[in-house]
């Protein structure tokens with residue numbers, strides 16, 4: 001393990017979450033076995049890749065996360081969607097949570113805590129319930145999408161609502177973790193979570209080989225790094241022979257990383273009051289910014305911003321052309337893909353995977369923003385309306 005801030009190096013330890021010297025973000029270096037071979041693996045989902053996941057797990061908490069569908073596009077044979085909405089709680093967060101909660105239990109923790117814009121909360125609540133652990137969620141009051149809040153309530157978490165943005169909730173959790181050693185933090189500054197999330201790369205590589213590009217919505221910026229890390233490990237082991245370009249997409253009102261990349265700067269300017277309809281990426285001060293910039297730069301990728309309008313249009317397009325229901329943050333990847341093609345950053349004939357990070361059901365208020373044909377009718381007139389329309393269109 002190595003600190004990205006001060007360079008401190010340590011042996012692998014599930015006790016280590018942030019740097020013991022300076023509190024910085026840690027990287028976990030993984031060398032997968034030289035005889036690693038997809039055809040030898042067993043089972044499905046995250047734990048199928050157990051040989052590539054570091055750590056000792058004398059207890060595992062799994063709800064069959066991962067193994068999500070890779071859906072081919074109906075309008076381009078070069079385009080695929082990794083539908084993470086098919087995870088047990090409806091987002092990719094479950095991939096990291098199975099590893100983090102299993103680590104916490106294996107290390108003897110009984111209490112877990114997480115700040116969240118919603119999906120981490122829903123996932124953490126489910127896995128803590130399954131692991132019989134006590135969980136406290138720190139949420140920005142009034143800023144969590146309805147489906148995610150409802151899930152956290154259903155799974156029985158204790159919810160602590162704070163005034164302010166997600167970034168305030170996150171710094172509260174960081175402080176809690178550093179001051180009270182007894183609580184285990186489930187946010188993505190915890191590098192163990194990313195070890196689960198990297199299996200997105202393993203699944204894509206196993207199913208269709210390594211694509212040219214992977215497009216990822218970026219919030220706290222752990223996932224874009226985790227997916228890149230997975231591809232790097234496979235290549236270093238000689239299982240694959242290239243790494244895809246990592247394309248990060250942020251919402252205009254919350255885009256510190258995309259703007260830094262575009263300006264060629266290595267340190268982002270944080271955003272004080274981030275705003276976007278895509279609540280899962282409404283983050284002004286991404287904890288994993290260093291990891292994300294590393295992944296994007298080293299993969300020779302890029303980053304883009306998209307407007308809320310472009311996000312909602314992309315959400316509708318996914319639903320109405322592809323039959324895929326994705327929450328707004330996830331639709332940002334399609335909006336970003338379209339923009340990247342317009343700008344000549346990506347080619348239409350390059351094999352590209354869009355990560356659809358979460359399910360549309362997470363955010364019913366966003367779905368209701370789509371234009372609807374809802375007509376109040378007298379039941380006796382239904383046939384007349386339909387026949388009238390069929391006539392008019394023939």
Ligand SMILES: *Cc1c(COP(=O)(O)O)cnc(C)c1O
Nearest residue numbers: 119219220221222223280357358
């Ligand atoms: C968490 C989340 C993201 C952002 O992922 P990061 O790792 O924080 O960049 C994007 N979309 C959805 C649906 C999420 O839940």
Ligand SMILES: [Zn+2]
Nearest residue numbers: 003006019022
């Ligand atoms: Zn350090």
